[in-house]
Amino acid sequence: MANINMKKVRTTDLELKDRLVSIQRVTKVTKGGRTFTFSAIVVVGNENGVVGYGLGKASEVTAAISKGVEDAKKNLIKVPIINGTIPHKQENRFGGSEVMIRPAAPGTGVLAGGAMRAVLESVGVKNVLAKSKGSSNPHNLVKATFGALMELRDAYTVAQVRGISLSKVFNG
Numbered sequence: 001m002a003n004i005n006m007k008k009v010r011t012t013d014l015e016l017k018d019r020l021v022s023i024q025r026v027t028k029v030t031k032g033g034r035t036f037t038f039s040a041i042v043v044v045g046n047e048n049g050v051v052g053y054g055l056g057k058a059s060e061v062t063a064a065i066s067k068g069v070e071d072a073k074k075n076l077i078k079v080p081i082i083n084g085t086i087p088h089k090q091e092n093r094f095g096g097s098e099v100m101i102r103p104a105a106p107g108t109g110v111l112a113g114g115a116m117r118a119v120l121e122s123v124g125v126k127n128v129l130a131k132s133k134g135s136s137n138p139h140n141l142v143k144a145t146f147g148a149l150m151e152l153r154d155a156y157t158v159a160q161v162r163g164i165s166l167s168k169v170f171n172g
Helices: 061-074 114-123 138-150 155-162 166-171
Strands: 017-030 033-045 050-058 076-078 090-094 097-103 128-134
Touching (some): 033 114, 033 138, 050 061, 090 138, 097 114, 114 138
Antiparallel strands (some): 017 033, 097 128
């Protein structure tokens, strides 16, 4: 799946804010007893169209979060945002999670739950309607939301790909 939005973004030029989506305590039982480790899913974004997610694992919570932030900075994508919302409706699946995001009128706010809300707020969308079906596993929800955001295209990009003028995109 070759995607136009999968542009590598330099982290040095951006002020990224990180949001913790979920943290899990994982137990490994060995002969010597139980070993606890932590895994953290973190979303980073500049709230202006750039967003990334990462997974960090460590024996301490703070170390897991910082590893997640570093991993998220390596996987940044650019998302088109028009007047505080997304350009068009988009659906996507990942594993057992299915997400649907729709543009919304100004003043609606981010109507999304849990992991989807963290991703959409980090990308900088102000008004959006979102629905998740199937599994509520935060790993799969974040990946499905990212898949939907990567498939978004604005009218200018569509016109370039088709080789037509911008007015022909809307007037058919």
